[in-house]
Amino acid sequence: MTETDAPGAMEERILGGLDDEQRQVATTLSGPLCVLAGAGTGKTRAITHRIAYGVHTGVYKPSSMLAVTFTARAAAEMRSRLRTLGAGSVQTRTFHAAALRQLQYFWPQSIGGNLPNIVDYKAPLITEAARRLRTNADRATVRDLASEIEWAKVSMLTPESYMAAAEDRGNPGGLDTTTVSRIFQAYEDVKTDRQFIDFEDVLLLTVAILEDDVRVAASVREQYRHFVVDEYQDVSPLQQRLLDLWLGGRDELCVVGDSSQTIYSFTGATPRHLLDFPAKYEHAPVVKLVRDYRSTPQVVNLANRVLAARRPEAGVPDKDIAWPTPLELIAQRENGPEPTFLEAKDDEAEAAEIAARIKKLIAAGTQPAEIAILFRTNGQSAAYEQALASAGVGYLLRGGERFFARREVRDAMLQLRSAARHATTGPDGDTVGQLTRDILVSLGYSATAPAASGAVREKWESLSALVALADEMAEARAGGEVPFTLHTFVAELEERAANQHAPTLQGVTLASLHSAKGLEWDAVFLVGLSEGLMPISFADDQAGYDEERRLLYVGITRARKYLGLSWSLARTPGGRANRRPSRFLDGLRPGGTTRTASAAPKATRRRPAGPPVCRVCGTLLTSATERKLSRCGNCPAGYDEEVFESLRAWRLAVAQANSLPAFVIFTDATLMAIAEAKPAGLDSLGRVSGVGKTKLDRYGEAVMAILNGETPN
Structure with a gap:
C-alpha cells in the first residue's frame, strides 16, 4: 500500500473480503473491544486487518501499538501478515518477549548494572x-x-x-x-x-519496576497507546497484572479469545479475565466470530455437539467457575465426508488401520504435511511411529529437534546470507525461489525427493521446506511496495530462526493435543480415545473433566476436511477387551449409547482361576510386579498418584531414620497395590500382596493414617 492510495481504495484493500463481524472488529479502532472468536473463524485475520486499518487511517502510530500473544510462532505469523498489509513496523511479541525487551532497556537506569542471566x-x-x-x-x-x-x-x-x-x-x-x-x-x-x-522473573521484575518507578511506567505508557491481546483466555494473573500496568488505567485494549479453548489451566491460565471483560469495561462492544471458515459442516457439527453434550459429573467436586455458554460455530465451507469412528481390537490394530487410512489419503492427493495424528499423552506416539514406518509413510514428531538447529538449515542460511550480500536479483531476473534452488543444490537439494530414507531424506526435506517458503513468500508479496529480494528472504529467515517459526515440512505430524493448539490440517486422526486417556485418569473434579472436554474440542477443530476418531478395546493383541470408549463420545458415535453420569458400573462375573491377566485389558501378566498390581505396566493406573507419592515420601523418611534401603520396607509395586486397593482397615491392608503380618504389625497404622489423609506418628 502506498500513501497515494485513495481512501476508498485503501479501505477496500484492507477491509475487502472480511465478513460483517470481522469488518466490525477491523473498524472498531478506539476504546475497549472484546472479540469472542471460535475456532477457525478468522480471528487473526480480523485483528491484523484492524491494526493495519488503524495504521493506514492514521488512528494508530505503528510505534505506539503493541500486539501480544502466547507463542513465538503466533507472534511471527501475526508479524508476517502485518508486513503483507503494509504495517510491518507494529510490535508483535509474546508477553515474555515484550517484558524482556523492556526489562533489558530499563534495568540499568532503574536497578543499575547488568541484567542477570536467564536460566x-x-x-x-x-x-x-x-x-x-x-x-x-x-x-x-x-x-x-x-x-x-x-x-x-x-x-x-x-x-x-x-x-x-x-x-x-x-x-x-x-x-x-x-x-x-x-x-x-x-x-x-x-x-x-x-x-x-528465570522465565517467570522476567514478568515479575518488569511488573516490579513499573510499579516502583513512575518514570519507567510513564515512559512505557507514552510509548504504547494501543494494545491487542490474542488468546486472552490463556492469560495468567501475572500477565494480566503486567497488562494493567502497561495500560495505566486507559482502555485502549482489544482482547480476543474463546473460553472453550482454555486447555492450559494447569499452568495458571484462566478464562476469568476474558469472561469478566464486559463487566470491567461496561461500554465495550462484544463481537462474536462464529463463522467457521476452516472446517466442513460435518466437522463443525461434531465440535458443537461435543461442547453441547457437557453435563455435570455426578459425585465429583466443582471448584472452578461455572461452564460458560460456548460459541456455536456456523460452517462456511462446502460439505465434506462425515467423521469416522473406529473401534479397534487393540492398540496395534488401531495404529495399523490409521496408517493404512493415511496411506490412502496420500495416494488420493493429500499432502503428508496436511495430515496429523493427535493423542493425549506423548507416550502414545510409539505405536504410530512404528505403524507409519511399516507402511512406508514419513512422519514428524512435533517437539523434536528444532528446525533452525539442524545442520543443513544452518549451512543453507550461511550460503543464502553470503549470496544476498552480492546480489538482490539473479541473472535474467531470476526469482528468489529459483535463486534459492540454485544456491541449495550444492547442499543436496534437488527437484525430486531422493529414493533413500533416513538422514538423506530428512536433509532433503529441510532444504525443500526452505525452497517452498521462498516460493510462498514471493507469491504473498507480489506487487507489494517493497520488492521481495534474496536479501529480504534472508532477513525473514533470520527473524523466523530467532522466534523458532519453522516452515512446513513434508511428513505426517505426530503431536499431543496440547501442542496442536493453533495449528490445523486437512486430515486429523484423534487416537486412543478411551476412558483413562480421554478424559485422563487424574481428572478428578468438574474443572478437570471440563478441561478434558475442551481439549477434545480443540483436537476436533484442528481438522479442515477429514476427521477420524478411534479407540481400542484392548492394549495388546489377544488381550481382554474391556476398555471403554471415552464418555465424551457417548451419543455422538454411531451406535453409541448415552451413559448418564450417575450410572453405576456394571457388575462383572468372577473369572475362574487360571493364569493371571491384566484387570484392565486382559493381557497375560508375566512379571511379579504386574501380577502384584493385577494390571500390565502400560494400562492406566487405578490409584491416586498423590496417595502413592505420599506413601513413597513416608517410606523414604522411615528408611533414612532406620538406615535401611527403601525397598526393604515396601517395594514401589506394593505401594502402588496399596494405593489401588484403598484398604478400609488393617485386615484388608494385610491382604494386599507384599504386606504380610510382620510388615502389617510394624507399618500398618502409619500406612492407614496416610490413606486416611492423616499424618502418621
Whole structure:
C-alpha cells in the first residue's frame, strides 16, 4: 500500500473480503473491544486487518501499538501478515518477549548494572535447593516441583503465601505444601546466589519496576497507546497484572479469545479475565466470530455437539467457575465426508488401520504435511511411529529437534546470507525461489525427493521446506511496495530462526493435543480415545473433566476436511477387551449409547482361576510386579498418584531414620497395590500382596493414617 492510495481504495484493500463481524472488529479502532472468536473463524485475520486499518487511517502510530500473544510462532505469523498489509513496523511479541525487551532497556537506569542471566532450565537449581534442605528429589519430583513453582509465580504467590493458596492442589512430588514452600524459597535463594533469573522473573521484575518507578511506567505508557491481546483466555494473573500496568488505567485494549479453548489451566491460565471483560469495561462492544471458515459442516457439527453434550459429573467436586455458554460455530465451507469412528481390537490394530487410512489419503492427493495424528499423552506416539514406518509413510514428531538447529538449515542460511550480500536479483531476473534452488543444490537439494530414507531424506526435506517458503513468500508479496529480494528472504529467515517459526515440512505430524493448539490440517486422526486417556485418569473434579472436554474440542477443530476418531478395546493383541470408549463420545458415535453420569458400573462375573491377566485389558501378566498390581505396566493406573507419592515420601523418611534401603520396607509395586486397593482397615491392608503380618504389625497404622489423609506418628 502506498500513501497515494485513495481512501476508498485503501479501505477496500484492507477491509475487502472480511465478513460483517470481522469488518466490525477491523473498524472498531478506539476504546475497549472484546472479540469472542471460535475456532477457525478468522480471528487473526480480523485483528491484523484492524491494526493495519488503524495504521493506514492514521488512528494508530505503528510505534505506539503493541500486539501480544502466547507463542513465538503466533507472534511471527501475526508479524508476517502485518508486513503483507503494509504495517510491518507494529510490535508483535509474546508477553515474555515484550517484558524482556523492556526489562533489558530499563534495568540499568532503574536497578543499575547488568541484567542477570536467564536460566534455561530450572531442574539443576531445584535439585540444589532440595539438597540444601536435605530433601531427596528424583527426576520426576524435580519436574513436578518446577511446574508447581511456575504455577505459583504466575499466580503471583510468594513461598509464604503459597501454602494457603495450594491447599487443594495435592502434593507435588509427594511433598506436603510446607516442604514445597521451603524448596520454593531455597530455589529463590539459589538463583540469587548464582545471579540468575528465570522465565517467570522476567514478568515479575518488569511488573516490579513499573510499579516502583513512575518514570519507567510513564515512559512505557507514552510509548504504547494501543494494545491487542490474542488468546486472552490463556492469560495468567501475572500477565494480566503486567497488562494493567502497561495500560495505566486507559482502555485502549482489544482482547480476543474463546473460553472453550482454555486447555492450559494447569499452568495458571484462566478464562476469568476474558469472561469478566464486559463487566470491567461496561461500554465495550462484544463481537462474536462464529463463522467457521476452516472446517466442513460435518466437522463443525461434531465440535458443537461435543461442547453441547457437557453435563455435570455426578459425585465429583466443582471448584472452578461455572461452564460458560460456548460459541456455536456456523460452517462456511462446502460439505465434506462425515467423521469416522473406529473401534479397534487393540492398540496395534488401531495404529495399523490409521496408517493404512493415511496411506490412502496420500495416494488420493493429500499432502503428508496436511495430515496429523493427535493423542493425549506423548507416550502414545510409539505405536504410530512404528505403524507409519511399516507402511512406508514419513512422519514428524512435533517437539523434536528444532528446525533452525539442524545442520543443513544452518549451512543453507550461511550460503543464502553470503549470496544476498552480492546480489538482490539473479541473472535474467531470476526469482528468489529459483535463486534459492540454485544456491541449495550444492547442499543436496534437488527437484525430486531422493529414493533413500533416513538422514538423506530428512536433509532433503529441510532444504525443500526452505525452497517452498521462498516460493510462498514471493507469491504473498507480489506487487507489494517493497520488492521481495534474496536479501529480504534472508532477513525473514533470520527473524523466523530467532522466534523458532519453522516452515512446513513434508511428513505426517505426530503431536499431543496440547501442542496442536493453533495449528490445523486437512486430515486429523484423534487416537486412543478411551476412558483413562480421554478424559485422563487424574481428572478428578468438574474443572478437570471440563478441561478434558475442551481439549477434545480443540483436537476436533484442528481438522479442515477429514476427521477420524478411534479407540481400542484392548492394549495388546489377544488381550481382554474391556476398555471403554471415552464418555465424551457417548451419543455422538454411531451406535453409541448415552451413559448418564450417575450410572453405576456394571457388575462383572468372577473369572475362574487360571493364569493371571491384566484387570484392565486382559493381557497375560508375566512379571511379579504386574501380577502384584493385577494390571500390565502400560494400562492406566487405578490409584491416586498423590496417595502413592505420599506413601513413597513416608517410606523414604522411615528408611533414612532406620538406615535401611527403601525397598526393604515396601517395594514401589506394593505401594502402588496399596494405593489401588484403598484398604478400609488393617485386615484388608494385610491382604494386599507384599504386606504380610510382620510388615502389617510394624507399618500398618502409619500406612492407614496416610490413606486416611492423616499424618502418621
